[in-house]
Amino acid sequence: MRFSSLLAATTLACLLLSGTAHAASAYPIRDRVLTANKLYRTGELRASQCAERDVKPNDVAAAKRYLTAVLNCLNRSWGAHFKRAGLPFTKARIGFITKPRKYCGDSWGSTSATYCNAERRFLVLLDDSLLEDPSDLYLFGLAAHEYGHHVQNLTGIARAYDRYPFRNKTELNEQTRRMELQAECLSGVFIGSVWDALRERSKEDWETLLEITRNSGDEQDKIRSHGRGRNIAVWLDKGFRATSPQVCNTWTASASKVS
Template identity: 75%
Template sequence: MRFATLVATATLTCLLLSSTPLSNAAHAASAFPIRARVLTANKLYRTGELRASQCAERDVGAKTVASAKRYLTAVLNCLNRSWGAHFKRAGLPFAKAKIGFITKPRKYCGWPWGSAAATYCDAERRFLVLLDDDMLDVSTSLFLFETAVHEYGHHVQNLTGIARSYDRYPYRNKSELNEQNRRMELQAECLGGVFFGSVWDSLTERSEEDWKILLQMVRDSGDEQQKIRSHGKGSNRATWLDKGFRTRSPQACNTWTVSSSQVS
């Protein structure tokens, strides 16, 4: 898969994104407009709002690997339960995502780990989270939650055929590939926001200020921080995350039909 992964640093305002590995072959095609209907007119967009549900956060005050594992496993259970019910109502096939944890980077799903905080693997329907000191330092913020819901956004893309269509979609050069990757990553960001919005009222220890802080963290972690423009400017990342949060609808997450400037 032509995936890229989210990177955590020790500070709340320096969340960077790792570069995207490029496929060996490039084909003659246009990056925009995207013409694959699996991407532009997927059934997912017609499934309605994600219903409100409960997802109480576990305590991670100790900032230990064990507490972070419990926290993220509980969030994954919420994600599988909520999205599973949503897919069932829509008549779409569903399979649960799995999660794993490492404390040191290692090769995963055929790609070097790099500086990623978490990586989703289509073939395994699983994402790994790197619980190193940097991740544990930010574990009491919403960043752990954000990591899980973003990677689960890739799981939703996998289940609906979006990931496969993206992998096969042609491009002429790195610029076109990077734009396609931004559409993919920003959609996962938005789908993560959809789940955030559906469970927000159950996060009783969180306030609107916590959401604002997370959005600012995202704004400070865009492609402006690196040379490869593969994930989107910080402002666009925050916009798509918040759009999903406010609408709670996958329909709002169709990044494949918007103008290039909205996924720059």
């Protein structure tokens, strides 16, 4: 469904694809790779060009071209940002399927897309529900969110998350929400940095994406893994307005902000 969630892109993706067990520990989060990562001190993403390609409803070929073009923008923007910050960078890759299949060692589930740390690639399920009305920014935001997981992978955040201990399911779910909400914030950072280049888009387009996001999240699912829709929208908009990873430190945010 269109309102299934922008973050349905990775239903427990970082947890399930890692294959890493967690041990017991206490809060707050104390791993400095998570709480004080160099990423937060890299400054704003500089404005860059990113022209959207045409995409029509239920047109798989056009959707592939559209998403590949967005990925190219993401690689250019984040690649230049990492270079200025003196951080190592590797481009992300993208793949497409039209039917769910096992990926990166796990069954597909109900996700729209999934990033695989080991492959540094995300796979997008181009099914009828995703392509029924691609006129909004949903596809753009989907790619930007998955790339947020790539940024987490490159900066060691993904590995630190994989190994971080938890005492119970409640703590595990909160850690997963921090991971997912950070990826959403990073997607907002990118979208904000290229917003002026999206000349066909208006404030209403952004508000529509926020509304889609508010009508998504854990309220639509039994798994408390991505956050409530209103919180997802808050982190997305926060990144968009700041265009800097500095505001995306979900690991030091209060529990209520990642609920």
